[in-house]
Amino acid sequence: xxxxxxxxxxxxxxxxxxxxxxxxxxxxxxxxxxxxxxxxxxxxxxxxxxxxxxxxxxxxxxxxxxxxxxxxxxxxxxxxxxxxxxxxxxxxxxxxxxxxxxxxxxxxxxxxxxxxxxxxxxxxxxxxxxxxxxxxxxxxxxxxxxxxxxxxxxxxxxxxxxxxxxxxxxxxxxxxxxxxxxxxxxxxxxxxxxxxxxxxxxxxxxxxxxxxxxxxxxxxxxxxxxxxxxxxxxxxxxxxxxxxxxxxxxxxxxxxxxxxxxxxxxxxxxxxxxxxxxxxxxxxxxxxxxxxxxxxxxxxxxxxxxxxxxxxxxxxxxxxxxxxxxxxxxxxxxxxxxxxxxxxxxxxxxxxxxxxxxxxxxxxxxxxxxxxxxxxxxxxxxxxxxxxxxxxxxxxxxxxxxxxxxxxxxxxxxxxxxxxx
Amino acid sequence: xxxxxxxxxxxxxxxxxxxxxxxxxxxxxxxxxxxxxxxxxxxxxxxxxxxxxxxxxxxxxxxxxxxxxxxxxxxxxxxxxxxxxxxxxxxxxxxxxxxxxxxxxxxxxxxxxxxxxxxxxxxxxxxxxxxxxxxxxxxxxxxxxxxxxxxxxxxxxxxxxxxxxxxxxxxxxx
Numbered sequence: 001x002x003x004x005x006x007x008x009x010x011x012x013x014x015x016x017x018x019x020x021x022x023x024x025x026x027x028x029x030x031x032x033x034x035x036x037x038x039x040x041x042x043x044x045x046x047x048x049x050x051x052x053x054x055x056x057x058x059x060x061x062x063x064x065x066x067x068x069x070x071x072x073x074x075x076x077x078x079x080x081x082x083x084x085x086x087x088x089x090x091x092x093x094x095x096x097x098x099x100x101x102x103x104x105x106x107x108x109x110x111x112x113x114x115x116x117x118x119x120x121x122x123x124x125x126x127x128x129x130x131x132x133x134x135x136x137x138x139x140x141x142x143x144x145x146x147x148x149x150x151x152x153x154x155x156x157x158x159x160x161x162x163x164x165x166x167x168x169x170x171x172x173x174x175x176x177x178x179x180x181x182x183x184x185x186x187x188x189x190x191x192x193x194x195x196x197x198x199x200x201x202x203x204x205x206x207x208x209x210x211x212x213x214x215x216x217x218x219x220x221x222x223x224x225x226x227x228x229x230x231x232x233x234x235x236x237x238x239x240x241x242x243x244x245x246x247x248x249x250x251x252x253x254x255x256x257x258x259x260x261x262x263x264x265x266x267x268x269x270x271x272x273x274x275x276x277x278x279x280x281x282x283x284x285x286x287x288x289x290x291x292x293x294x295x296x297x298x299x300x301x302x303x304x305x306x307x308x309x310x311x312x313x314x315x316x317x318x319x320x321x322x323x324x325x326x327x328x329x330x331x332x333x334x335x336x337x338x339x340x341x342x343x344x345x346x347x348x349x350x351x352x353x354x355x356x357x358x359x360x361x362x363x364x365x366x367x368x369x370x371x372x373x374x375x376x377x378x379x380x381x382x383x384x385x386x387x388x389x390x391x392x393x394x395x396x397x398x399x400x401x402x403x404x405x406x407x408x409x410x411x412x413x414x415x416x417x418x419x420x421x
Numbered sequence: 422x423x424x425x426x427x428x429x430x431x432x433x434x435x436x437x438x439x440x441x442x443x444x445x446x447x448x449x450x451x452x453x454x455x456x457x458x459x460x461x462x463x464x465x466x467x468x469x470x471x472x473x474x475x476x477x478x479x480x481x482x483x484x485x486x487x488x489x490x491x492x493x494x495x496x497x498x499x500x501x502x503x504x505x506x507x508x509x510x511x512x513x514x515x516x517x518x519x520x521x522x523x524x525x526x527x528x529x530x531x532x533x534x535x536x537x538x539x540x541x542x543x544x545x546x547x548x549x550x551x552x553x554x555x556x557x558x559x560x561x562x563x564x565x566x567x568x569x570x571x572x573x574x575x576x577x578x579x580x581x582x583x584x585x586x587x588x589x590x591x592x593x594x595x
Contacts, residue, residue, distance in 0.1 A: 075568040077584075079553075080577055084584050115463045242490055242515070245542030256515060263518050354463040355511055355522060368509065370497055383493040383511065391545045420568060 036060050040402075044073045048151045048406045051416030055393070055409075057402070064405060067397035069390055074420040082380035086346030087113055087187060090377060094367075095181040097382055098418040100143050103129075103136040104360045106185035109380075111266055112356035112369040113187035116349045117321060124312035125189040126268035131202070131305035132175070132184065133267075133358075134298040138209060139168040140361035141295050145216060148288070148410040152229050157216055164212040167205045174201060188322040189315030199306060206302050213295050220288070230284040234408035236396055238282065244395060245388035248363025249294065250412065252278045253286035260359035267358075272301050284411040291413075294361075321347045346375030355383075362386055362413055386418035444486055444521050451481055457526075467522045475525050476534045479510065483539050488512040488521065494536065494546035496554040500580040504528050506556055510536070527556060535561040553578035 038059045044052040052073035058065045078097055082090045094109045095102040107129055114121060142165040146158035169179040174195055176182040184191045220226045236244075238254045251258060259276040261269040277293035279286035315322050323342055324335035351373040357366045363385030370379040389412050396412075397405050445466055449456055455478050458469040470478050482488040492511035499505055510523040525533060535558040536543040547558045548567040555576035558564055566573060575582055 072566075072568040072570070077577060080582075080584055239489075240541070243541045245491065245540075245545075258515055264520075352462055353467070355520070356464070357520075364492065364513075366492060366511070368493075368495060368511065378499075379497045381493070381495040381497075381509075383495075387545065388493075388542065391542055 037065060042405075048409065050147065050409065050414060051419075053390070053414075053416055053419075055397070055405075057397070057405070059402065062401050062403070064397050064400055064402060067394050067405070069393045071387075071390065071416070071419050074416045076421070078421045079380055079382065082377055084376065086375050087349060087377060088342070088346065090380060091186050092181070092183045094382075095183050096417060097421055098360060098362070098365070098384065098386070098415050099180065100415050101136050101140040101361050102180060102182055103133050103185055104358055104365060105382075106183060107133055107267065108356055108358040108360075108365050108367045109369070110185050110187045111358065112354050112367045113349065114316075115354045115356060116352055116369060116371050117187065117318070117347075118350075119188060119316045119318055119321065121189055121267075121316050122312045122314070123268070123310040125314050125316070127271075127305050127309050128190060128194060128314065129185050129267050130269060130272065131302055131309075132172075134301045134305075135168050135171060135202075135205075137298045137361045138295050138302075139165050141291050141298075142168075144291060144361070144410075144413045145288075148407075148413075149220065149226075151406050151410045152226065154220070154223075154226065157219055160212065160215060160219075164209055167208055171198075171201055171205055174198065188318055189313075193314055199309075202302070203306050206299060206306065209295075209299055213292065213299070217292060221292070227285060229404075230288060230407055230411075231281075232283055233400065233404045234284045234287075234396060234411055235282045236392065240395065241392060244392040246363070246392050247385050247388055248360070248413075249287055249290045250363070250389065252276065253290045254282040255280040260357045260364055264357050266356070272304050274298075274301050284407050287411045287413075348373060348375050349377075360385055360418075362415065362418065363389060382421055384418040384421065386414035386416070390414050390419055444482070444488075444519065447486055448478065448481065451485075452478055462522075465520070465522070467524060469524045469526060472525050472527060472531065472533055475508075475510070475523070476536060476539060478523065479512075479536050479539045482512060482521070486514070487516050488514045488519075490515060491536070491540040491542050491546075492520070494543055494550060496550045496556060496578070498554060498578065498580045506554060508533055508550060508556060532557040532559050534559050535564075537561055552576070555579065 040057045040059050042049060042055040042057060044054045049055065054070040054073065056068045056070065078093050081093055085093065091106060091109060094105040097105050142161040146161035149157040172182050173179050175198065176184040176191060238256065241251060241254060255278055257276055257278045262276060274297045277290050277297065279289055319338055324338055328335040329339045349371045351371055353368065353370040355366055355368045357364055365385055366383035368381040368383065369377055372378040393412065396408055400408065445459060445468055452474060455471050455474040456468050457471055460467045490513040492513045495509050497507040497509060499507065504526040506527040508525045508527060512521045512523065527533065533556065535547055537547065538560065544562065545567060547561055548564060550556050551558060551564050552566040552568050553576055565571065569577065575587065
């Protein structure tokens with residue numbers, strides 16, 4: 001066992017917790033109240049922590065007195081790894097950061113590198129990126145909804161949401177060959193040409209999703225048990241939420257209308273017509289309503305993309321960055337040389353740095369890419385929404401019941417790969 | 422396209438000519454000697470702030486200029502170049518829909534004041550920079566490792582730390 005595992009960094013600096021006292025009872029301090037408190041470890045292995053998150057709770061009966069989340073159990077050194085890979089190799093690492101919204105991570109990285117390179121992406125590639133990212137957003141929200149309902153105790157929505165999600169994963173497999181870690185959006189455009197018949201497949205799935213979202217709403221939105229468990233739970237003052245670093249649907253449920261797709265237009269989002277849903281209640285139920293509405297708005301974007309998809313190339317015109325067409329590579333000498341150079345040495349990106357922001361299903365996702373003029377990034381920092389949101393977990397869990405803690409954690413919709421990288 | 426080391430890649434803008442960046446102008450009026458350098462990067466002007474004045478600058482930007490939100494704090498290691506480290510503060514203002522980037526250059530062993538007194542959300546970000554780079558933040562409430570185990574030696578994101586770690590296998594630990 002690692003040496004530091006049993007060390008619980010002080011929840012309360014005056015009362016150092018000791019391992020010899022597992023019951024947590026202490027007879028110092030203010031007597032009876034101190035004696036009642038119990039330390040409960042919601043350990044890294046727990047079905048409701050949505051990953052390997054450790055939350056050390058100090059309980060007074062069923063009420064949480066203080067909570068301290070501990071992360072780092074899924075830290076795999078992705079940022080370090082990015083520094084030794086070429087720019088095109090980093091794309092596959094970005095998939096795995098937030099493993100439920102891969103395309104959004106790909107998009108952020110691709111946009112950052114394209115800004116450093118100064119590439120212009122053709123319209124068709126942009127619209128295709130938007131469409132696939134919105135499908136990814138729906139897929140991520142479907143996982144959130146299914147697991148959130150299951151945490152509260154409703155088993156059924158999980159099966160229904162994963163049935164719809166299966167259709168979306170089949171679409172991704174059709175495009176890229178991979179269900180989840182698609183790496184389909186790369187600096188310069190898309191990875192492969194979209195397959196024949198994609199339009200029919202995506203519009204069929206869009207119809208299915210519309211029916212599915214209605215079904216989940218029927219199951220949960222006016223369900224008295226759901227409303228009882230989720231309304232009035234999990235609020236923090238809005239200023240404190242902003243101060244602590246929360247972004248995304250949690251802020252939108254508190255009334256702040258902010259969305260990186262509208263505020264920092266990128267990838268052609270300004271050409272699409274969609275609303276940013278907000279609520280004012282700032283509780284778990286409001287966050288549920290915001291994400292349900294986000295799914296409907298994403299579907300709206302997907303339909304607009306299907307109706308108005310432009311024609312054109314699916315990659316930028318950048319022979320020094322993008323691999324040449326396979327046939328050309330086999331017949332023309334220059335293409336062969338470009339292919340060889342790009343694969344073995346990589347393409348050099350001009351020195352500079354950029355902070356690119358996109359809206360991930362969890363909040364503000366930003367990639368800070370620093371280039372030193374070579375073919376490998378000098379630093380790739382991923383400003384992930386789950387890291388910022390989880391910081392607020394300690395404050396959000398104070399004073400609520402243990403059963404509500406599960407609902408609050410589910411409403412935060414964090415992913416540990418996103419947090420720990 | 423220009424290649425080269427970072428100092429040659431983008432133009433270095435003298436503090437006297439901010440090119441209409443109102444945040445930088447306001448900051449320059451309030452703290453005349455805080456801004457050491459400014460550069461035009463792909464996403465706007467980047468300001469290099471004096472290490473000793475970063476917290477008053479952040480407080481001014483949060484309370485007066487409206488940058489209520491701290492997006493992230495991170496570090497960059499430029500070893501073997503000196504100054505070795507850069508601590509990057511990414512700020513965001515909802516009301517003005519503006520983002521600004523502040524950089525603080527540090528030598529090895531130098532400390533920075535913690536920004537937790539300005540934004541509570543700086544807590545975990547500074548812990549991460551401490552954990553992965555070894556930069557100390559003064560007056561931080563609990564500056565401990567956050568990603569690596571508590572007893573880890575070394576700071577992994579430094580450039581002189583090997584990618585696969587110092588040992589061949591970490592399986593047979595204690």
